[in-house]
Amino acid sequence: MNAEKDKVVTFHYTLTDAEGEVLDNSHDRKTPLSVLLGHGNIIPGLEKALEGRAAGDTFKVTVEPDEAYGSRNEDATQRVPKKYFQNAAKLKAGDTTVLSLKSGGHQIVTIVKVGMTAVDVDLNHPLAGETLTFAVEVTDVRDASAEELEHRHAHGAGGHQH
Missing domain, CATH: 2.40.10 (Thrombin, subunit H)
Structure with a gap:
């Protein structure tokens, strides 16, 4: 199954900045991230890079600020x-x-x-103005449940926690 709108994609990632410094890493939390594609739950550049991917795919994507957290606004x-x-x-x-x-x-x-x-x-997001690189390993792609579609985000094992 390939990742597309209304599919839940589960993946591990390592996030680095333009200098190669690791900013975040899902491996440290032991559990991969699950997102419902097509509902704005992650930055646009990463969401686009996940489209068409399948479980077992690994890839790197560099995301410019306009597809991540935007440019810095010094007056914010x-x-x-x-x-x-x-x-x-x-x-x-x-x-x-x-x-x-x-x-x-x-x-x-x-x-x-x-x-x-x-x-x-x-008020800028801490990563505003940053070019970000994600090293991604897709671990699962599945159909979203009716409840996930209604809530517009993926739920973890055992249902939602809100």
Whole structure:
């Protein structure tokens, strides 16, 4: 079976930056990543590279910023009251954390400066502006369940956890 829209693709990956430094590696977690293709659950460049692949395929793909996390926007900073952060007292410049948004979503931010009552954050994704290379090993491709299609993402063994 080949990977395409509405198929669940399971794969191991090693992610490196333009200098070859390993940024992330699914092998360290022992469990591969499973994604429902065609629903925007991973960056576009990697999703496109998975299309047409089958279990057992291995490949490398380099993804430019416009197909990954976009270009950096140097003006994308914001001052946020400390009360919106968990463990605000422990935050320091350079840390990354997740902010809950009023819309119900979440955003990864990088701490720029911690003040007495507010925190300055960089709203760019930490990998914005980066050219990324993925070494991928596809371990499985399967039809998505009706529930996965309804929820628009893959579920792990035993169903969903949300």
